[in-house]
Amino acid sequence: xxxxxxxxxxxxxxxxxxxxxLKGDWKLSGEALRAGQRRAAxxxxxxxxxxxxxxxxxxxxxxxxxxxxxxxxxxxxxxQRRTRMGIRDNxxxxxxxxxxxxxxxxxxxxxxxxxxxxSLTQRRLKFTLPGPMTICDTIADEYxxxxxxxxxAFAQLLNDEARELVAAGADVIQFDEPAFNVxxxxxxxxxxxxxxxxxxxxxxxxxxxxxxxxxxxxxxRWKETLGDEWRQYERIFPALNASSIDQVSLxxxxxxxxxxxxxxxxxxxxxxxxxxxxxxxxxTPQEVxxxxxxxxxxxxxxxxxxxxxxxxxxxxxxxxxxxxxSLAAGAALVRETL
Ligand code: ZN
Numbered sequence: 001x002x003x004x005x006x007x008x009x010x011x012x013x014x015x016x017x018x019x020x021x022l023k024g025d026w027k028l029s030g031e032a033l034r035a036g037q038r039r040a041a042x043x044x045x046x047x048x049x050x051x052x053x054x055x056x057x058x059x060x061x062x063x064x065x066x067x068x069x070x071x072x073x074x075x076x077x078x079x080q081r082r083t084r085m086g087i088r089d090n091x092x093x094x095x096x097x098x099x100x101x102x103x104x105x106x107x108x109x110x111x112x113x114x115x116x117x118x119s120l121t122q123r124r125l126k127f128t129l130p131g132p133m134t135i136c137d138t139i140a141d142e143y144x145x146x147x148x149x150x151x152x153a154f155a156q157l158l159n160d161e162a163r164e165l166v167a168a169g170a171d172v173i174q175f176d177e178p179a180f181n182v183x184x185x186x187x188x189x190x191x192x193x194x195x196x197x198x199x200x201x202x203x204x205x206x207x208x209x210x211x212x213x214x215x216x217x218x219x220x221r222w223k224e225t226l227g228d229e230w231r232q233y234e235r236i237f238p239a240l241n242a243s244s245i246d247q248v249s250l251x252x253x254x255x256x257x258x259x260x261x262x263x264x265x266x267x268x269x270x271x272x273x274x275x276x277x278x279x280x281x282x283x284t285p286q287e288v289x290x291x292x293x294x295x296x297x298x299x300x301x302x303x304x305x306x307x308x309x310x311x312x313x314x315x316x317x318x319x320x321x322x323x324x325x326s327l328a329a330g331a332a333l334v335r336e337t338l
Contacts, residue, residue: 151194
């Protein structure tokens with residue numbers, strides 16, 4: 001009960017990549033980079049095991065970016081054709097690659113890295129992939145002319161990729177959909193349908209991570225505009241509860257999300273964000289325990305997975321490590337009293 005997991009990413013060590021950046025450049029290349037990524041992944045697996053995390057990830061240390069690394073393995077995208085585009089309803093602007101033809105996946109993107117990580121641990125492993133709607137909000141389109149149409153095309157590729165990862169031993173496949181917290185009508189019109197297509201037929205736990213983004217400046221400014229109570233999840237949870245997805249995440253640590261919104265997910269397991277992805281401070285186990293207990297006013301402990309609010313890529317390595325330990329210790333505190 002109250003098994004712990006993390007949203008996905010962990011900081012890349014400073015010998016591997018520029019630290020504390022969302023998309024920091026690699027400091028190694030070729031075979032040395034590959035060996036370095038494997039070493040970093042193994043270190044995080046050991047840290048998660050030692051902290052007492054139950055469902056682990058590779059820390060996403062093989063990726064430079066949670067969406068673009070997957071897209072680099074996809075045909076039909078011109079990586080050189082950069083288009084300037086507003087992301088997450090113009091919260092920030094980025095130069096992104098452009099879809100110029102039908103998308104296809106010539107070979108597995110993440111399988112080899114996953115197989116390596118699978119060989120490192122007996123514990124359950126979650127693998128994260130970008131969700132179809134979030135992909136469509138992170139790439140320019142000069143071919144499909146319709147986001148839902150493009151999302152369905154990406155969902156098919158994600159499903160093919162995910163099936164291989166499950167066959168290789170992934171226990172949980174999680175699709176990251178931060179865009180779900182922005183485009184509420186689209187989520188209900190076609191976002192969940194695309195998500196379900198990506199998750200279709202996977203013989204594992206299927207999860208979706210929805211959040212208010214990494215703790216970067218643009219997101220912090222946006223959060224200031226959201227008012228005292230963040231009720232965005234209310235707009236999408238009813239449809240998610242009716243979907244075939246097994247697990248849904250929400251941010252509870254250091255956020256303005258009213259915990260009662262969890263009542264809208266009576267049929268789901270809930271990843272309760274119990275540590276924030278802030279760079280300057282580690283929550284105490286007691287604070288984590290308090291967040292979990294607050295969630296338990298709305299959700300029975302059998303359906304709660306204490307988790308991080310979001311990915312921890314942009315925060316200092318030692319802070320992330322401290323947060324892992326507090327997360328596991330806080331969950332243990334609550335477990336003792338059940
Ligand atoms: Zn997130």
